[in-house]
Amino acid sequence: MTRAQANIPSSPLGRKITSYMSLTDEEKNFLNDLERNVTRHGSRSDLLQQGERYGCVRVMRKGWAIRHKALPDGRRQVVNFVLPGDIIGFYCNLFETADHGVTTLTPAEVANFQPERIIELFKLFPRLAAALAWSGAKEEAIIAERLLSVGRRTALERTAHLIVELLRRLSIVGLVEEGRFTLPVTQEILADALGLSIVHINRTLRRLRDIGLIDLAGQQITVHDVKQLASVGQFDELYLHLIQAPKQLEHALDTKSDRKRAGD
Amino acid sequence: MTRAQANIPSSPLGRKITSYMSLTDEEKNFLNDLERNVTRHGSRSDLLQQGERYGCVRVMRKGWAIRHKALPDGRRQVVNFVLPGDIIGFYCNLFETADHGVTTLTPAEVANFQPERIIELFKLFPRLAAALAWSGAKEEAIIAERLLSVGRRTALERTAHLIVELLRRLSIVGLVEEGRFTLPVTQEILADALGLSIVHINRTLRRLRDIGLIDLAGQQITVHDVKQLASVGQFDELYLHLIQAPKQLEHALDTKSDRKRAGD
């Protein structure tokens, strides 16, 4: 348990949590240990199939994936994009079977661990438990925002919104350079994420290019004016806050509850 | 701390958790104590406004509410229905401001407690923490399923699906009698939940009535043949499982992690 090593969490998960809450060496070691078992997967491979029994909890270390649900007749909805540092099936392991599938979009590096370790974590490291809970709440907020998109935004607004969302999420993990990032996604997947047809997503992207808001070159997308794109997408600042860090989380964990506990 | 009292949790939350996991007296007492501070609200009153700072965590004891998000120009999406026993803003309290509003649809009875008590709960009762985490995951699953509805199901399918969902969720709390329950909801709210216009929801409900799948009399809705309605809505059995109890949760908490812990 070297101090120097422990202070630089090698796990993307640890790095993500560290960005909004400082961790003790013990906590960092636990996280690093969690992610010890890393597997590699090709592009377009299923990490989890809808209807399958949940196996282990996974953390995306490198690459992209999608969470998706399908109807019996094949219609499909992409629920969310899984980006580096994201957790897959954290709580869901408590369910009997998966109600959604997870499929990689690129070659991916994934850390795997047994769900029991989550329970262990809940018992031994309440601060980590709360941090992960927060992370789960964030995921829910993202899905709810997408529901608003699909339910109430026009195709143009939806598409603009998604691009801004991905830009924001990727910048946190350091994957955006001067408004440019890799979008390893076919138009079919975009369509399934936005509840549109593949033809209409094509039309919509064309419009965004014609307006001059984005540039597309293969899988490279460049956003020229984030503010303008955000305004087209009616991107909500509140929702933005959610993607950022909760300042009070650490404070709450360190101060308030210790006080309470002492009083018990 | 009377044993007899503790065994019958008076809190709907406690009752809900008890339905899938047995609780110790200490845990029950903690939950009962959480819900000590009950407030009453009229119909159509805001329990939380979008953009507002989160105040306290709430548990719906009686009545219905909706979680909703709005766009600047007034378009609105109902994210979920809050039914008796549901928690409002559990994890979200870790956020700076609410990204959604919560409004009652009926007179309501709500229990309130400070977010610090959640942290307390995480530190003192890991089993409860896991149970609540599971509850949060269930909520996410419901929202994801609605996303699938709005993104990929037709108006008729969506509407049928929602009715079956509400029927299922309400039966768990004992609010359905012979396929009949109260739907304290205007067509405008249904429209906002399903991403449809108010006119089209009307058309769709008429179709469901004409087919003979449902009966509407004021706020009383009767489902004649759940199976058929579920099949119209492409209601997924997997998703159904999620609404039921997780058999393994208690087991996992009692067995596996204690073993681990002992080994430490």
Added chain:
DNA sequence: GACCCCCATTAACCTATGTTATAGATGGTT
């Protein structure tokens, strides 16, 4: 009992988006 407001209902018309079809890129494989 007259007035209102909110809500459900329907009809007529309109449009954003879906569907079908075709052609051209792109990139990997033999």
Added chain:
DNA sequence: AACCATCTATAACATAGGTTAATGGGGGTC
């Protein structure tokens, strides 16, 4: 270099669902 599978791109056409507008019912309230 020819082949194949995917993917993008457009055009032409179809439709599910949106919009506008008008009507009527039910339940408060003065």
